[in-house]
Amino acid sequence: xxxxxxxxxxxxxxxxxxxxxxxxxxxxxxxxSATRFVNGAAVAALVAAFFALGGEGxxxxxxxxxxxxxxxxxxxxxxxxxxxxLLSTRFFASEDKLRAEYAVLILLATVGMGMMVSATxxxxxxxxxxxxxxxxxxxxxxxxxxxxxxxxxLKYFVLGALASGILLYGISLLYGFSGTTDYHGVAxxxxxxxxxxxxFGIVFVLSxxxxxxAAVPFHMWTPDVYEGAPTPVTAYFGSAPKVAAVALLVRVxxxxxxxxxxxxxxxxxxTSLASIVLGAVGAIGQSNIKRLLAYSSINNVGFVxxxxxxxxxxxxxxxxxxxxxxxxxxxxxxxxxxxxxxxDGHHVEDIASLAGLSRRQPALAAAIAxxxxxxxxxxxxxxxxxxxVVFDAAVAAGLMPLAVIGIAASTIGAFYxxxxxxxxxxxxxxxxxxxxxxxxxxxxxxxxxxxxxxxxYLAIPMLGAxxxxxxxxxx
Amino acid sequence: xxxPILSTMILxxxxxxxxxxxxxxxxxxxxxxxxxxxxxxxxIVLWQAYDIGGPQWQFVEQAPIFGQKFSWALGxxxxxxxxxxxxxxxxxxxxxASWDSVQKRVPxxxxxxxxxxxxxxxxxxxxxxxLFYIFFEAGLIPMYLIxxxxxxxxxxxxxxxxxxxTLIGSLVMLVAMLWMAREAGTSDIxxxxxxxxxxxxxxxxxxxxFASFAVKMPMWPVHTWLPDAHVQAPTAxxxxxxxxxxxxxxxxxxxxSLPMFPEASASLVWxxxxxxxxxxxYTSLVALVQTDMKKLIAYSSVAHMAFVTIGLFxxxxxxxxxxxxxxxxxxxxxxxxxxCVGVIYDRxxxxxxxxxxxxxNNMPYYALFFLFFTxxxxxxxxxxxxxxxxxxxxxxxxxxxxxxxxAATGIxxxxxxxxxxxxxxxxxxxxxxxxxxxxDITAREWLTLAPIAAATIWMGVxxxxxIAPMRNDVTAILARxxxxxxxxxxxxxxxxxxxxxxxxxxxxxEAH
Numbered sequence: 001x002x003x004x005x006x007x008x009x010x011x012x013x014x015x016x017x018x019x020x021x022x023x024x025x026x027x028x029x030x031x032x033s034a035t036r037f038v039n040g041a042a043v044a045a046l047v048a049a050f051f052a053l054g055g056e057g058x059x060x061x062x063x064x065x066x067x068x069x070x071x072x073x074x075x076x077x078x079x080x081x082x083x084x085x086l087l088s089t090r091f092f093a094s095e096d097k098l099r100a101e102y103a104v105l106i107l108l109a110t111v112g113m114g115m116m117v118s119a120t121x122x123x124x125x126x127x128x129x130x131x132x133x134x135x136x137x138x139x140x141x142x143x144x145x146x147x148x149x150x151x152x153x154l155k156y157f158v159l160g161a162l163a164s165g166i167l168l169y170g171i172s173l174l175y176g177f178s179g180t181t182d183y184h185g186v187a188x189x190x191x192x193x194x195x196x197x198x199x200f201g202i203v204f205v206l207s208x209x210x211x212x213x214a215a216v217p218f219h220m221w222t223p224d225v226y227e228g229a230p231t232p233v234t235a236y237f238g239s240a241p242k243v244a245a246v247a248l249l250v251r252v253x254x255x256x257x258x259x260x261x262x263x264x265x266x267x268x269x270x271t272s273l274a275s276i277v278l279g280a281v282g283a284i285g286q287s288n289i290k291r292l293l294a295y296s297s298i299n300n301v302g303f304v305x306x307x308x309x310x311x312x313x314x315x316x317x318x319x320x321x322x323x324x325x326x327x328x329x330x331x332x333x334x335x336x337x338x339x340x341x342x343x344d345g346h347h348v349e350d351i352a353s354l355a356g357l358s359r360r361q362p363a364l365a366a367a368i369a370x371x372x373x374x375x376x377x378x379x380x381x382x383x384x385x386x387x388x389v390v391f392d393a394a395v396a397a398g399l400m401p402l403a404v405i406g407i408a409a410s411t412i413g414a415f416y417x418x419x420x421x422x423x424x425x426x427x428x429x430x431x432x433x434x435x436x437x438x439x440x441x442x443x444x445x446x447x448x449x450x451x452x453x454x455x456x457y458l459a460i461p462m463l464g465a466x467x468x469x470x471x472x473x474x475x
Numbered sequence: 476x477x478x479p480i481l482s483t484m485i486l487x488x489x490x491x492x493x494x495x496x497x498x499x500x501x502x503x504x505x506x507x508x509x510x511x512x513x514x515x516x517x518x519i520v521l522w523q524a525y526d527i528g529g530p531q532w533q534f535v536e537q538a539p540i541f542g543q544k545f546s547w548a549l550g551x552x553x554x555x556x557x558x559x560x561x562x563x564x565x566x567x568x569x570x571x572a573s574w575d576s577v578q579k580r581v582p583x584x585x586x587x588x589x590x591x592x593x594x595x596x597x598x599x600x601x602x603x604x605x606l607f608y609i610f611f612e613a614g615l616i617p618m619y620l621i622x623x624x625x626x627x628x629x630x631x632x633x634x635x636x637x638x639x640x641t642l643i644g645s646l647v648m649l650v651a652m653l654w655m656a657r658e659a660g661t662s663d664i665x666x667x668x669x670x671x672x673x674x675x676x677x678x679x680x681x682x683x684x685f686a687s688f689a690v691k692m693p694m695w696p697v698h699t700w701l702p703d704a705h706v707q708a709p710t711a712x713x714x715x716x717x718x719x720x721x722x723x724x725x726x727x728x729x730x731x732s733l734p735m736f737p738e739a740s741a742s743l744v745w746x747x748x749x750x751x752x753x754x755x756x757y758t759s760l761v762a763l764v765q766t767d768m769k770k771l772i773a774y775s776s777v778a779h780m781a782f783v784t785i786g787l788f789x790x791x792x793x794x795x796x797x798x799x800x801x802x803x804x805x806x807x808x809x810x811x812x813x814x815c816v817g818v819i820y821d822r823x824x825x826x827x828x829x830x831x832x833x834x835x836n837n838m839p840y841y842a843l844f845f846l847f848f849t850x851x852x853x854x855x856x857x858x859x860x861x862x863x864x865x866x867x868x869x870x871x872x873x874x875x876x877x878x879x880x881x882a883a884t885g886i887x888x889x890x891x892x893x894x895x896x897x898x899x900x901x902x903x904x905x906x907x908x909x910x911x912x913x914x915d916i917t918a919r920e921w922l923t924l925a926p927i928a929a930a931t932i933w934m935g936v937x938x939x940x941x942i943a944p945m946r947n948d949v950t951a952i953l954a955r956x957x958x959x960x961x962x963x964x965x966x967x968x969x970x971x972x973x974x975x976x977x978x979x980x981x982x983x984x985e986a987h
Contacts, residue, residue, distance in 0.1 A: 378613070404650050
């Protein structure tokens with residue numbers, strides 16, 4: 001295949017890389033005063049990359065694959081990245097820390113995520129993952145003078161580097177025992193029985209990736225990083241990289257290890273159940289809303305893995321449906337968190353400050369309540385549908401114990417989501433928030449709340465069909 | 476296709492709920508009342524238009540707008556019809572009952588009730604298993620808010636308990652539903668009703684559904700959320716809880732557990748009977764020692780619901796029809812009893828029985844209504860409960876004489892705690908000046924209690940109006956389950972009189 005057609009297939013990444021470099025120069029020369037322009041241009045680049053999607057084929061001799069799966073996942077990543085950029089402007093402006101590099105870093109991370117999603121070779125996978133992670137480390141410590149932010153960045157970096165090492169070691173084992181880094185080559189090598197070396201390789205690769213999706217037992221960094229990072233960055237961590245990492249995990253397990261389902265299925269079942277339970281139990285005692293959402297994300301990753309553990313086409317389709325709905329809920333929730341500002345304009349993250357919100361700002365309280373009930377998976381909100389499809393896939397694959405334990409444990413999760421609703425609706429009002437409206441935040445909240453409301457059920461046929469096509473591309 | 480009356484009945488309150496949020500308190504009250512009355516009228520139209528003896532499922536609507544996994548499928552049989560009529564009948568009364576007693580955040584309160592009504596109608600009208608589940612669970616959200624925002628002092632704990640108890644039961648049911656939809660290849664309830672699930676799988680499925688419906692019903696020993704929820708909920712919340720939400724458990728048993736898993740139901744009948752017998756005796760005794768009026772009535776609900784489960788699992792016509800009538804009658808009577816408690820609670824702001832007394836002197840009309848509903852609850856012939864409890868006991872006797880014997884003690888105990896409650900509240904001397912100076916019921920309270928009293932007499936005197944629409948559906952269920960009916964110990968021999976006479980003659984002749 002010619003280099004030109006390869007470049008054409010990777011056009012979205014080419015556009016993003018070029019814009020990232022160009023905007024970096026703008027940022028370097030014009031300084032922080034150009035932040036708003038850089039942000040706008042970055043969003044425009046993401047839109048352009050979205051329109052450049054659609055090609056299908058294998059580029060660079062099997063290093064990169066543009067297929068229905070990538071075309072399903074990437075718009076979601078672009079959406080999450082774009083919203084994280086839009087949400088950042090007001091946040092950093094109010095903290096007087098507008099930095100032009102923010103959008104550039106997000107764009108670079110998005111290139112990395114695009115590579116992660118499209119990688120069909122263990123080395124492309126690693127390069128994409130590292131590009132995303134390195135940008136992520138910087139983003140976590142973006143508020144350089146804020147101690148929590150610096151700590152979050154450092155923690156994320158050290159543990160992330162460790163995970164990358166584990167992942168790389170697993171890749172080297174797989175390469176050593178199969179003689180190739182190509183997904184299909186690995187799959188063929190695994191098809192004739194899994195030897196001890198390959199098994200270790202699988203375990204190490206899955207451990208490294210579990211870190212990236214924050215699944216138990218590699219979740220420890222999540223609460224600290226979520227809490228310490230600036231809120232728009234946390235919104236970003238909770239959405240785009242999670243989609244990319246889950247998509248990557250899906251592709252690796254199905255395409256590279258699909259011939260040895262039995263050797264990774266039990267690992268996923270364990271991480272899934274452990275994440276569901278630990279995420280739910282850990283969230284109960286939290287008093288900081290961002291830490292609570294961190295545990296909630298661990299809990300949700302557990303449900304995502306229920307779908308993947310099924311190892312079937314329906315399971316993958318369910319996993320992707322879950323991710324779409326999860327991203328909507330996450331972005332909406334964090335947009336609500338950004339609205340929590342004290343009278344002097346500072347952001348508050350204390351859950352107790354939500355007390356009586358339903359009487360101070362009924363619309364905001366209603367939106368948060370919708371997101372909480374949806375995250376808890378209570379019908380008729382769309383979060384129920386996400387859980388429905390993954391458990392449907394698990395039941396279809398005969399994983400009854402996983403389904404029963406997982407679904408019963410979601411009751412524990414419901415407890416802390418209910419706690420937020422209780423604080424907002426049942427408690428006496430606390431000090432009022434500083435009601436500064438922002439069209440971006442209100443717009444994001446309104447649109448995502450509408451999407452996860454019962455009206456979102458009307459989109460199910462479309463979503464189901466699209467995710468089914470995406471899943472089919474992997475089998 | 477004819478007018479989609481069921482969709483209208485579900486969507487109208489949802490739309491009205493959204494409107495009320497933006498209205499003032501008074502406008503919200505009137506909007507809610509108008510909406511619920513409109514729904515009541517629609518419910519009556521539904522009842523009138525329902526063709527008794529026609530097809531089993533009527534007013535069927537089918538719209539595949541949710542993809543392949545489930546669809547917006549609605550349709551009702553006679554059982555669902557009667558429960559929908561009960562819901563829309565109680566709803567305007569609930570709105571009236573909260574007219575003055577709820578003063579804070581009225582628009583939200585009315586919106587929550589309207590949403591609740593939409594979900595209740597949805598549960599009974601759903602013809603798709605997953606749609607049923609969605610409505611079944613969705614009802615938790617407004618009820619959680621109703622208890623938590625407008626409830627009593629200890630409302631938070633009660634709201635959590637209500638929500639989490641019901642949720643965990645239902646989630647297990649969801650897994651079973653997913654398995655069933657796989658096995659049968661459809662989530663369409665009428666199709667599933669004809670599908671024979673493998674006998675070995677039925678036990679698991681039965682327990683999964685039982686987990687949900689037993690909590691909802693509620694059956695002993697998973698009833699403990701109910702007294703808390705009832706005591707803390709505002710009056711109208713208790714009415715809906717007792718009147719309609721508890722019926723969803725019974726409805727679930729008759730819609731899913733019995734006809735879909737007949738073999739499992741038959742082999743596990745001892746679980747139901749055992750739990751119900753304990754419930755009848757134990758919760759009645761517990762009710763006897765309560766000092767809180769609402770708690771007493773809540774425990775009496777558990778005891779009454781045990782009659783429903785006993786009747787349903789008797790595997791015969793009398794039992795099932797009796798259980799259905801008990802469901803309807805209990806919906807009316809316990810709802811009315813909670814309203815009666817609400818009337819005096821609004822005046823004295825306490826539910827302590829000891830704080831009342833002598834109300835027959837200063838509130839004669841109130842005492843009359845209270846006596847009426849007390850008698851109905853006790854099972855006085857001529858009033859609604861008697862019909863149902865009698866039939867349920869007859870059915871139970873046919874199935875198992877011991878169960879019938881134990882269940883019958885519940886009627887005696889019921890009379891004991893209800894009459895004693897009445898004596899302490901209405902007779903004797905007033906506990907204080909404030910008790911003695913309470914005014915009699917107002918015109919608004921008349922409007923809430925009188926319609927229920929009328930309906931109670933109607934159901935007691937001419938139950939045929941209510942049984943007739945359900946008769947064919949009971950026949951259909953019996954056709955599904957009769958082959959599995961467990962062995963009876965009552966050895967009823969309804970001999971043919973002619974052969975009996977011949978046998979007698981023959982025996983007589985031989986003696987000569």
